[in-house]
Amino acid sequence: MNATGLGLITGLALGLAAAIGGFGAFLLVLVLGAVGLLVGRLLDGKLDLSQLTGRDRG
Incomplete structure (x- = not known):
């Protein structure tokens, strides 16, 4: 699913709520959608939290 379709579904869900x-x-x-997005990106490997934890400092 591309970003346009995902944005459309998200907008419809928010409007319905x-x-x-x-x-x-x-x-x-x-809020729950944003948390789900972050977890999904983390599991896909597209979100790097090493900058926040400070472990990637040489």
């Missing part, structure tokens, strides 16, 4: 549950549900879905 806002319409059904209000602003609180919108924020919850937004």
Whole structure:
């Protein structure tokens, strides 16, 4: 799936959460989506956390 399709699905999910549950549900879905994105990128190897941990300093 390309970035456009993923963005469309994300926007639809956030819009649905806002319409059904209000602003609180919108924020919850937004935060959980961001956490899921970070975990997915970490598992795919596309996110390097070595700069944050300080282990990559020579």
